[in-house]
Amino acid sequence: MRSTVPWLRPLVALVVGGVFFIPLYIALINVFKESRQVASGAMSLPIPPTFDNLIRVLTSPDSLFWSSLRTSVLVTSLSIVILTLLSAMLGHYLARQNTWWSRVIMVLLLCGLMIPPQVILIPITQVLKALGLMSTLQGLVLFNVGYYVPFGVFVFSGFMKGVPRELEEAAAIDGATRWQTFWKIVFPLLRPATASVLIFLGVWIWNDFLNPLIIYGPREGTTIMTGIYKSLGQYAADFGGMFALMFLATLPILVFYLLLQKQFVKGLTGGATKG
């Protein structure tokens, strides 16, 4: 079954991966090039590298990067923490209860997994206006929680199937309340599920463009991705600055992803062997 040409597979894989990577390579080297270098040879390495682009973005007088970074960090972290707690509880409840209305809630949540935001954005702005939360950070967080709760519940309730019911019953016999049992015994066991919920929702919410654009609105500032969109005109002639801004906007979520990924992979295999 072995291939007769052992170097063929790694070579083809390397070439295919290399071609696929070219756009990211171009984006990355442009961060460290002066704008006039960018306009000429796009593929050449940035020698000598310049950090002017990064410095220019970090010290720009409108502090667009810093203010939108603050907004994005706030929105993303608040959203994913609330989402994790609420969907873990709801997922646990729905996985353990077997009544007709818990099944109805489950079906409604599963339908929510495929609903595109565009379909509900118009009424959502009116609901948020009625609550006095339109164009506020709280409004955007509330929307994120409502919109992504089906995903969280889906992951947590699926994972609950691998957590033995006897564990909770034993805790109950020992006199623990439901609240204590869940947070002290069940929730720690759900760590792999928590990691995947945090990763997926963190990436989606950080990278989200449409919802902050409509819900958060221009008055109160922008998240980092809507910030990039709005400064496209400003950076039209400054490719280096544009790529530097995008690099800085992507870095936090990439680091977050890489940090949690190990936890996530570990958790997946751990859960699988536990059966």
Place this chain on the structure above:
Amino acid sequence: MAAGTTIHHHKSGHAQARARRRRSGGKRAGLWHFLSFAAPGTLIYFCLVVLPITLSFGYSLTDQALLRPKTHFVGLRNYELLLRDDTFLQSLRVTTILTLIVVIVPNVLGVAIAVLLDRRGWLYNALRSVFFTPMVISSVVISVIWTRILADDGPINQALRALGVSEPPGWLSDPDIALYSLSSIVCWQMLGFCVVVYLAGLQGVPQELAEAAAIDGAGPVRRFWSVTWPLLAPALTINTVVLLISAFKIFDHVKVITNGGPGTGTTASVALVILNEGFVENRTGYASAEAVVMLIVIALLCVITLRVLQRREVQL
């Protein structure tokens, strides 16, 4: 409340838990359990998803608009107008073409690359990460990068000119090509997802099956089609449904790269048209009718795809 039924529905063999529940006050405890564990998430979901969807259906039957002082019930008139609305029909055509490309291309390339990378070692691990990276990057960033690369004087056209092509194509400025360029960008971004899902699927294919087939004299191509591919059916289902939903609701790439142009609506997706109608033209009633149509189409496509593809899935 249904706390009493909760207890009866519980499968037998949980006598102690049942006893505890009764001790702690039966119905009241069940209600408290619901309020503390399920109510917060459910309430927010109902206010921000279930209620808005219901409202969308309601709005779609009215002539609601920002500048109109009074809103009237107009029945199905918005839907009748939709059937004759060239902008909307054009956007359906655009979205259908884009969806077809985005469902087929990453699936085909994804399975090929997954088979290629299905080996152990640092090289294959690193390449796996390379393919997945675009999935972690915002579509806004991806869109800006590709806008630059595919610009009329961008790197690709510079390279083509250097190779002697005097008039390289306007990848994003030519109305006949722009939609295909746009679709390719989305394919590039989604490819990593398909690769990862197919790789996970390949892990589940027992080595013995392929070896048995090899002993029976099946070549690599035959082994793939008769053994591996049928066992990848669940991966195909996941990829197809995810690609279908992502492609049909495409907005970010269109907004950033072409904003519906060049020309009139050559790349305007349904989502872009709905949001323009709702938030630029402020005709919220009409936009809601478009949104309802979009929702129904997505739901139908998902149900049909799931039906067809899940039938193929075999149990080992």
